[in-house]
Amino acid sequence: MVAFGGGHGLHATLSALRVLVDDLTVDDLTAIVTVADNGGSSGRLRGEFNVVPPGDLRMALAALCGSDTWGDTWARVLQHRFQGEGEMRGHVVGNLLIVGLWELLGDPVDALDWVGRLLGAKGRVLPMALAPMDIRAEVRGLVPGDPDALTTVRGQVEVATTEGVITSVELEPPDPPVSPVALGKVAEADWCFLGPGSWFSSVIPHVRVAALREALVATEARLVVVLNLEEQQGETGGFGPADHLAVLFEHAPALRVHTVLADAANLSDDQRAELRQVVDDAGARLVVDDVAADDGSPRHDPAKLAAAFARIIDGEAS
Structure with a gap:
């Protein structure tokens, strides 16, 4: 699946x-995950290291953790967000782990498999694409006095929070x-x-x-x-x-x-x-x-x- x-x-x-999977109805499970996030910890790591944003990949891995004590503990570790007032504030442990393995191994798929093995994940997690990308939306209703005019909105966070009506989305790069x-x-x-x-x-x-x-x-x-x-x-x-x-x-x-x-x-x-x-x-x-x-x-x-x-x-x- x-x-x-x-x-x-x-x-x-x-x-x-x-x-x-636990009920043995499924013996092979794979997640293919959107990688266009440009906000929060993921956006900061994407900008600094020019990598695909790890946040949604991290959440998928956490969902696949085993239901035993090992899996539950690692799921909580993976999702832990640093507090404090310094530069680490807001970063998530799992995001840092994933980016660190990407740097060390040089292969995003191999690195995610290693994280999955560490967590005892009940399946594999793969990125939708192997390069950072942005979402571009055509949006109606953002131009005062012209409700039918289309405005281009770029970025996942910006698209998700637009006050207009989205008519279509594309990716940059397109392929x-x-x-x-x-x-x-x-x-x-x-x-x-x-x-x-x-x-x-x-x-x-x-x-x-x-x-x-x-x-x-x-x-x-x-x-x-x-x-x-x-x-x-x-x-x-x-x-x-x-x-x-x-x-x-x-x-x-x-x-x-x-x-x-x-x-x-x-x-x-x-x-x-x-x-x-x-x-x-x-x-x-x-x-x-x-x-x-x-x-x-x-x-x-x-x-x-x-x-x-x-x-x-x-x-x-x-």
């Missing part, structure tokens, strides 16, 4: 798939180098999972990398798109579930989706009808299940997500 995304969304998906290992994993996969997460800055960038998009279109793997629970202020303000899926297809018209997974409690009757129309038009299957956390936050519950994934794989979901 191969999961695509970044940040907290991918962390939830990987935490769920790790349950299936970054991709690890052959990542492409091989997509080609060999039985199932691929895309989303949830920041739709324009963590999910859609995967299908804007030409080599990855072509691999996803060509693979025999069944692709599951996991929709967000609600709109995200800045990136997808005013978007319903059908809008999320529609803009994904606008950026990758040839993408073949097997299943679209949405949360039952966050889907009105009208939204369900709109979503089903988009799903039917794509020749996919709509699965509506209980996958939201019970604490009221707009996040997926890994245990519920694991159960939904198991039902989808077993063909029982409807």
Whole structure:
């Protein structure tokens, strides 16, 4: 299985798939992670060392840590953020470890495998591309007096927090180098999972990398798109579930989706009808299940997500 995304969304998906690994339902799990972050500890390390930002890679590795004392301890170490008032303030232990191994070994994929072995990770973590990149978005509504004018916004943080309406995203450079290992994993996969997460800055960038998009279109793997629970202020303000899926297809018209997974409690009757129309038009299957956390936050519950994934794989979901 191969999961695509970044940040907290991918962390939830990987935490769920790790349950299936523990249950021996999955024997080979790979995360392919967005690497366009330009803020925080990741952005500082990217600027200083000219490396792909390690933050989302670190979060993916933490999600794959084993559920024993060793794995739990290393997951907490990996996610620890330094306090204090000096230059180290805000840096994360896992980010420094990853960049240090990149410098020492000179191979980003090999270095991530070494971190995974240290953590007892239940799978591999690979970068979406092997070179730093930026996200460029065309945004409406930022020009006073001209709501239809388009403005170019650059940078993942800037795109994620824009006050306008995003119409499209591209990558700079437009065709970054991709690890052959990542492409091989997509080609060999039985199932691929895309989303949830920041739709324009963590999910859609995967299908804007030409080599990855072509691999996803060509693979025999069944692709599951996991929709967000609600709109995200800045990136997808005013978007319903059908809008999320529609803009994904606008950026990758040839993408073949097997299943679209949405949360039952966050889907009105009208939204369900709109979503089903988009799903039917794509020749996919709509699965509506209980996958939201019970604490009221707009996040997926890994245990519920694991159960939904198991039902989808077993063909029982409807």
